Amino acid sequence: MRDCDAILIGAGPAGAVAAAVMARRGLDVILVDKAHFPRDKVCGDFIGPHAVRELDELALGSALQSGNRVGAGSVFIEGREVLRSPLPTGSELPPFGYVIPRQTFDERLFRAACAAGARPLEGHTFADYRVEGETVSVTLRGESGERVLRARALIGADGSASLVALRMRGRPQPKADRLIALRAYYDGIAMPPGGVDVHFHAATFPGYFWIFPTGDGHANVGIGIASQTVAPPKRHLRDLMRDLIENDAAVLARLGPAAVAGKLAGWPLSTYNARLPIVAAPVALVGDAAGFINPINGEGIQYALASGRWVAEAIADAFERRTSLGTALAAYALRVTNEIGLDLELNRFIVAVATNRALNPAWLALLRVWCARAARDPEYLRVAAGVVAGLVPSRRLFDAAVRNVSFAEGFGLLRTTAPLAVARTTGAALTAVFREPAATLRWLANLCGAGWGSRHALLPPRA
Ligand SMILES: Cc1cc2nc3c(=O)[nH]c(=O)nc-3n(C[C@H](O)[C@H](O)[C@H](O)COP(=O)(O)OP(=O)(O)OC[C@H]3O[C@@H](n4cnc5c(N)ncnc54)[C@H](O)[C@@H]3O)c2cc1C
Incomplete structure (x- = not known):
C-alpha cells in the first residue's frame, strides 16, 4: 500500500519545480516542507x-512578476569601480535577471506546484526513511505527531x-x-535599480559583498566567504560586513541614507562535490x-x-514506460555530470586555489588587470565575467584566446609590479605555511583533489 508515487522533502525552488513537473505528467506527488508558506x-x-x-x-515565468529586472553589473575592488557592463549573456540567454525576495518567489513556485496537482504537506519535518522492496517509507514529524508515508x-x-x-x-x-x-x-538606498554591485576586498576574499536592488529603493545586501581558508579572517563575518558598510566609500555612496530593515541573517552553503553521490535508488537529491x-x-x-x-x-519517464527507477536515476546523475557537474568541478578548483588568503594581494591584483582587460575587450568580458557570473561554462576560460590573454596580462602585471610587492606577497605566503602548516596541507590536499576532479571538465563534452 503506497500513499503516492513520489514524496518530495522541501518545497523551495528545486522541490517545487520537481513536484510541478511530475504532477503535470500525471504522477501523484506529496510536497512536504517543515515551514508554512x-x-x-x-x-x-x-x-x-x-x-x-x-x-x-517551464511556463512558470509568472513567479517573477513585479520582481526588479536588472540588466547590468558593476565590479568594485577595494572600493574602486573597475568594471561596469551589461550582463554578459550572449545571444542564447535573456540579457537580464531579476531580484525578487525569496519570500515572494518561493511562495509563487510552491502555489504553482500545488495548482499543477502536487499535494502540499506544510509544517512537517523529514526525520528518516527506510527502503522496503520497491517502496520507500518516510517518517515525518508534524505538529500533531509522527506519521509515515x-x-x-x-x-x-x-x-x-x-x-x-x-x-x-x-x-x-x-x-x-x-x-x-x-x-x-x-530600505532607502541611493542606487539605481537596474544593476547589481559586487565588491571584492582583501579582508573578505575569496568571497564578495553584494548589493542587489529589489526595487523601490530597497536592496538585498550581503556577504559570502569560503569557510575553510589558509590565513582565515581574524574577525567575524558580521563585523567585516559592518566595517564595509560603515567605511567603504563606494558602498556608502550606494547605500546613502539607507537603514536596515529586519535582522541580519546567516546561512551556510554547501558547494558542489562530485565525490558525493546524489542518487541511491529510490532516493535522489536535487538543488x-x-x-x-x-x-x-x-x-x-x-x-x-x-x-x-x-x-x-x-x-x-520510468513510471510511464515501466522501466527501472534505478536506471532512470542513474541517467539523472549522468545528466547532472554532463550539464553542470564538470563545470562546477572546475569552479571548485578555481576557488580551492584562492582559499590561500596569504596570497590575497596577488589574487586581487590579477582580478584588477583582468577586469581592466574585460572593460576594453568584449569577448574577454563575455567569457571571464560570464564565468564569474555563472553565465558561460568555466571550461571556456581555457579557450586559446582567453587563456593567452589572461596569461599575457598576468605576466604583464608581474613585470610591472615592484619587486618589493612581489617579495612581500611571497613572504606572506611563506609565513602562512609556517604559521599554519595544517591548514596549508589541507589547502594543498584540497587543491590536488579539486584539480584531479576538474580535469574532466577540460575534456570535450560527452555526447
Ligand atoms: C546568503 C545566500 C545568498 C544566496 N544568493 C543567491 C543568489 O543571489 N542567487 C542564486 O541563484 N542563489 C543564491 N543562493 C543559493 C540559493 O539560495 C539556493 O541555491 C536555493 O535556495 C536552492 O534551492 P533549493 O530548493 O535546493 O533549497 P531551499 O531553497 O533551501 O529550500 C529547501 C526547503 O526545504 C525545507 N526543509 C529543510 N529541511 C527540511 C526537513 N528536514 N523537512 C522538511 N522540509 C525541510 C526548507 O524549509 C525549505 O523550504 C544564496 C544562498 C545564500 C545562503
Missing part, C-alpha cells in the same frame, strides 16, 4: 538569466543542510565545501541538498530549477 529563505534573491530562461520554458520514490530537496542527503550518504558534506554568508535588507551551488559565486537557484526538472523527467 510564505516563508523567508536567506539568499541574495538574484534570479539569473539561466533561471529566467528555465522558468519561461509510503511512495515509490523519495526526492531530497531540503536545502544545504539536507537531512535526506545525510541519511542517504551516511556522512555529512566535508567542511571544506562550505561557504558562509550573511544577508540583510536595506542545494545535492550541493548544486556554484563555488565561484554562491548561486544555486538556476541549478535547483534545472535539477528539479531533470529528476522529475527521469522519474516520470
Whole structure:
C-alpha cells in the first residue's frame, strides 16, 4: 500500500519545480516542507538569466512578476569601480535577471506546484526513511505527531543542510565545501535599480559583498566567504560586513541614507562535490541538498530549477514506460555530470586555489588587470565575467584566446609590479605555511583533489 508515487522533502525552488513537473505528467506527488508558506529563505534573491530562461520554458515565468529586472553589473575592488557592463549573456540567454525576495518567489513556485496537482504537506519535518522492496517509507514529524508515508520514490530537496542527503550518504558534506554568508535588507538606498554591485576586498576574499536592488529603493545586501581558508579572517563575518558598510566609500555612496530593515541573517552553503553521490535508488537529491551551488559565486537557484526538472523527467519517464527507477536515476546523475557537474568541478578548483588568503594581494591584483582587460575587450568580458557570473561554462576560460590573454596580462602585471610587492606577497605566503602548516596541507590536499576532479571538465563534452 503506497500513499503516492513520489514524496518530495522541501518545497523551495528545486522541490517545487520537481513536484510541478511530475504532477503535470500525471504522477501523484506529496510536497512536504517543515515551514508554512510564505516563508523567508536567506539568499541574495538574484534570479539569473539561466533561471529566467528555465522558468519561461517551464511556463512558470509568472513567479517573477513585479520582481526588479536588472540588466547590468558593476565590479568594485577595494572600493574602486573597475568594471561596469551589461550582463554578459550572449545571444542564447535573456540579457537580464531579476531580484525578487525569496519570500515572494518561493511562495509563487510552491502555489504553482500545488495548482499543477502536487499535494502540499506544510509544517512537517523529514526525520528518516527506510527502503522496503520497491517502496520507500518516510517518517515525518508534524505538529500533531509522527506519521509515515509510503511512495515509490523519495526526492531530497531540503536545502544545504539536507537531512535526506545525510541519511542517504551516511556522512555529512566535508567542511571544506562550505561557504558562509550573511544577508540583510536595506530600505532607502541611493542606487539605481537596474544593476547589481559586487565588491571584492582583501579582508573578505575569496568571497564578495553584494548589493542587489529589489526595487523601490530597497536592496538585498550581503556577504559570502569560503569557510575553510589558509590565513582565515581574524574577525567575524558580521563585523567585516559592518566595517564595509560603515567605511567603504563606494558602498556608502550606494547605500546613502539607507537603514536596515529586519535582522541580519546567516546561512551556510554547501558547494558542489562530485565525490558525493546524489542518487541511491529510490532516493535522489536535487538543488542545494545535492550541493548544486556554484563555488565561484554562491548561486544555486538556476541549478535547483534545472535539477528539479531533470529528476522529475527521469522519474516520470520510468513510471510511464515501466522501466527501472534505478536506471532512470542513474541517467539523472549522468545528466547532472554532463550539464553542470564538470563545470562546477572546475569552479571548485578555481576557488580551492584562492582559499590561500596569504596570497590575497596577488589574487586581487590579477582580478584588477583582468577586469581592466574585460572593460576594453568584449569577448574577454563575455567569457571571464560570464564565468564569474555563472553565465558561460568555466571550461571556456581555457579557450586559446582567453587563456593567452589572461596569461599575457598576468605576466604583464608581474613585470610591472615592484619587486618589493612581489617579495612581500611571497613572504606572506611563506609565513602562512609556517604559521599554519595544517591548514596549508589541507589547502594543498584540497587543491590536488579539486584539480584531479576538474580535469574532466577540460575534456570535450560527452555526447
Ligand atoms: C546568503 C545566500 C545568498 C544566496 N544568493 C543567491 C543568489 O543571489 N542567487 C542564486 O541563484 N542563489 C543564491 N543562493 C543559493 C540559493 O539560495 C539556493 O541555491 C536555493 O535556495 C536552492 O534551492 P533549493 O530548493 O535546493 O533549497 P531551499 O531553497 O533551501 O529550500 C529547501 C526547503 O526545504 C525545507 N526543509 C529543510 N529541511 C527540511 C526537513 N528536514 N523537512 C522538511 N522540509 C525541510 C526548507 O524549509 C525549505 O523550504 C544564496 C544562498 C545564500 C545562503
